[in-house]
Amino acid sequence: MSITPTPHDDAAGLVPETAGTSLLEPREVFDQQLFEREMVRVHGRSWILLGDTEDLEQPGDYITARIGLQKVIVIVGRDGSLRGFLNSCRHRASSLCDDPAGNTGRFLTCPYHQWSYRLNGELAVVPDQDRMYGPDFDRADYSLVPIRIEVGWGKLVFGCLSARTPSLRDWVxxxxxxxxxxxxxxxxxxxxxxxxxxxxxxxxxxxxxxxxxxxxxxxxxxxxxxxxxxxxxxxxxxxxxxxxxxxxxxxxxxxxxxxxxxxxxxxxxxxxxxxxxxxxxxxxxxxxxxxxxxxxxxxxxxxxxxxxxxxxxxxxxxxxxxxxxxxxxxxxxxxxxxxxxxxxxxxxxxxxxxxxxxxxxxxxxxxxxxxxxxxxxxxxxxxx
Ligand code: FES
Ligand SMILES: [Fe+2]
The missing domain is CATH 3.90.380.10 (Naphthalene 1,2-dioxygenase Alpha Subunit; Chain A, domain 1)
Structure with a gap:
């Protein structure tokens, strides 16, 4: 029992616990902290379905989705390859785009202060860079953060945040x-x-x-x-x-x-x-x-x-x-x-x-x- 009794601790005893059951218990459903931990430890480590390749055919085509509470984006590069990134501008918390699918053109531009990224994730433009950040600012330090992307059966696009998770093929x-x-x-x-x-x-x-x-x-x-x-x-x-x-x-x-x-x-x-x-x-x-x-x-x-x-x-x-x-x-x-x-x-x-x-x-x-x-x-x- 925890130091501060939960309502579940207080209410123990009326209904006997079932030994060995794996089904979901009430105390596991409404807890915000538990939920946030699950979003990192379960979803952050798993292959999550993000969408499909029908929205990803031309350079600049993208889909957006989430892995747990983290927004992510998958985009077709100018070289035709699929890349996934956190859908989080490296400046502050803005997402780069929130439409479920679309085409971004040659750059992904953040709507807040218009930092602009190439389709391979490199930060290309910081408006007014010298005045805002001075001479030591290196855009190479602030590329988009890549994530793992795999395509299942030539169609279904999955993403994963963990480097230790096995391949999608092993997963399925x-x-x-x-x-x-x-x-x-x-x-x-x-x-x-x-x-x-x-x-x-x-x-x-x-x-x-x-x-x-x-x-x-x-x-x-x-x-x-x-x-x-x-x-x-x-x-x-x-x-x-x-x-x-x-x-x-x-x-x-x-x-x-x-x-x-x-x-x-x-x-x-x-x-x-x-x-x-x-x-x-x-x-x-x-x-x-x-x-x-x-x-x-x-x-x-x-x-x-x-x-x-x-x-x-x-x-x-x-x-x-x-x-x-x-x-x-x-x-x-x-x-x-x-x-x-x-x-x-x-x-x-x-x-x-x-x-x-x-x-x-x-x-x-x-x-x-x-x-x-x-x-x-x-x-x-x-x-x-
Ligand atoms: S939050 Fe993206 S440019 Fe400022
Ligand atoms: Fe059902």
Missing amino acids: ADLGPRYDRMGIESTRRHPRELDQVYTMNWKVFLENANDDYHVRFVHPRPGSQIDPLGTRNLAEGWVCSSYKPYDRDLDPGPDFPHGPSFDGTGFFADFIFPSVNPLVPVPGQLVTVRNEPLTPTSTRLVTRVYTSDGDEVAAEELLDEIDRTNTEDTDMIAVLMEGLRSPFLHVGPAASWERRSAHVMDMVRAETAREIAPGEFTHSGAAR
Whole structure:
């Protein structure tokens, strides 16, 4: 117990704790300090989905996003290569641009005092430099701070702040070859997307998004082709996968879930820790539900649909279905957010179909407890 008892300490005893449960407890949801630590230790060390290459084709094209509470920008250089930077002017706290995507021309110019950066991050212009800073000012000391960027499957752009995190390919492990077979690179993004901020803690969303137990109760779909009772799930490392067969009698063989024999035989709901739930209804269709934590009680969800056949009607139907599912989930989460206000409550045991939720909560706790190693956030080429 801490020196100053928390409301949870004061309220201990009414509800017994459940030994060995990994599900999210009320005391982990509303704490601002814990949230800020998670944003550095969990998000700062993870590969975070930032957007896709469709917005990054010409020199000067950029996308903006966040890794935890840090704004970042990915931009195409004059040499055609992708670079990522903190979206933070080296002068003061202004971001360089906040549009989700666009083209900046030859320079990134800060709106506040108009320090201007080349597309490779070098500081090119400081207005009135001699009068403001004198002769010893060296612009080379104030380049934009680079971050790691990797593109998954020729399409999905991920960023990472930690020098010690393994490559994206290692991060996604066995999911990599399965998605390689899907031809994601040749899909196109449907023009409409869903983008909404919800009153929910990001971990409550993660727990829900990896919970296979609630599906047939919260998302009843009479007559659906998908058989929820045939659900199989797997949680290993940074990736979780759930599979619902279109034919319950299909035997999930030894190469489950990533082997080729499962392609097209069911609905996959995957998770790449901690920022994105990719859904694969059928080969050639991909849905990404990206979560962006904003505060302990608000989280943004951005949902995009990618298709390989250009069938806009099918893409609209799919997006409508995901919208309905998101609404059902976030309505349920709103109820949970109220319930989790209780300092008296302790949650119960995880069901076998909450295996993914429990695994993800364990991962969050382990990363949050792990000390930052020396040099973890230092990158070669980073300006001071
Ligand atoms: S904050 Fe960017 S130029 Fe001053
Ligand atoms: Fe759900």
